[in-house]
Amino acid sequence: MKQISSKEIVDVVKYNDTSVILVEKLPLSSGKYKVQYSVVDFIEKKIEPSTKSAYLLKKFSSNFKRISEIIPNFVQCDAGVLYDRRVLVIYPNGEAGIFDRDGELEWSGSFDYHQKPVKCLALEGKYFWSVCPQENCVIRYSAQNMKVDLRIGGVDAKTFINPTHISYDGKDLYICCDNNKVRKIDGDNYTVSDYLNFNNRIDRFYKQGEYAVAVMPEGAYVLENNE
Helix, strand or coil: CEEEECCEEEEEEEEECCEEEEEEEEECCCCCEEEEEEEEECCCCEEEECCHHHHHHHHHHHHHHHHHHHCCCHHHCEEEECCCCCEEEECCCCEEEEECCCCCEEEEEECEECCEECEEEEEECCEEEEEEHHHCEEEEEECCCCCEEEEEECCCCCCCCCCCEEEECCCCEEEEECCCEEEEECCCCCCEEEEEECCCCCCEEEEECCEEEEEECCEEEEEECCC
């Protein structure tokens, strides 16, 4: 496990099959902050500066300029391009929006489960997954009607204790939970198993092939073959 940033990480977006865009939060003397964009190349094992436009394009697709004008704080939301090319955005407090193919906001509202906020967005074809920390569960929604399609875990279960993040690698799902654990949902049969344990709190985990990015309070790390 190699540390690639000691800054606060506000977002990680897939750039291609072998790299991601890392968004770091840099505090300013005024008390405000700015963000810095970098491309982390797993194969070449290097980090190079990137641009805001490159980040927004990968996150929101071709209408990124219009979408980024409409929504506040575009780095702190999760976004995904749905099967019909609309863009879904979800904030950590459950607030959400759907943008049409021209980048205009066509729906705004929120997602909750048992009146508890739902956060995160991991696309899986015509579905997307989110987590509900207060209900100890992960939820799969249909992207066609935005309704709950499947739930795994529950408020009284120990399957996922306080899940904070979910990601999808094209086959399986990875959930950060119970402070320092990553658990895996098998994409074929939806069975849940332990995947990784960390010594420190794990906030987000993104897997791409044999590589992964782990986001912790002290920064970000790259893992190769889970090491």
